[in-house]
Amino acid sequence: AQKITQTQPGMFVQEKEAVTLDCTYDTSDQSYGLFWYKQPSSGEMIFLIYQGSYDEQNATEGRYSLNFQKARKSANLVISASQLGDSAMYFCAMREAQSNNNDMRFGAGTRLTVKP
């Protein structure tokens, strides 16, 4: 069963504007972590931000913030003041405590294009 769903294959945003990338997840575990990664065309996966299932506040890291709605099982990434260098593929991912291992499952990804 698909555990991480990203429904936006592609998104466009004007430079300097904010954009929200959607992510919903499915788990019966109480303890889990949600992650966002950026993958430029060079291929490297760059860690952006983390949200723990027990965290009461939304995570923020510079221009990145995570809009965590636990009851809705959503963990949307908000990028403020978009820059041309933000154009990349973005993946949402989850790790569950009940899986008793270290694996991370990824969504299908959203390709973000920032327009000048």
Next chain:
Amino acid sequence: DTEVTQTPKHLVMGMTNKKSLKCEQHMGHRAMYWYKQKAKKPPELMFVYSYEKLSINESVPSRFSPECPNSSLLNLHLHALQPEDSALYLCASSQEWAGGSYEQYFGPGTRLTVT
């Protein structure tokens, strides 16, 4: 230092060749991973090593053989690959899962082409 290095960056090999991909990290992480990523798809987990022991093998064909010589190194030995094995191979490392956050740090990947 949050760097994971991978060599080579690019590899072209024939179906009868034997080659190895290498990955190294010096962050003291005790979990290391191999992922395969096809174009326009998310990474797919292949193997997980935890404290130098193989803890996950996601039903990967035996033509892929992982090895963890020590806590900093991870190899992926390739033999008799098929053209459909052409992909980006990503290595990652993280601290051990302990119910908290431990993000995975990825290397730049090896772009493999099987001819």
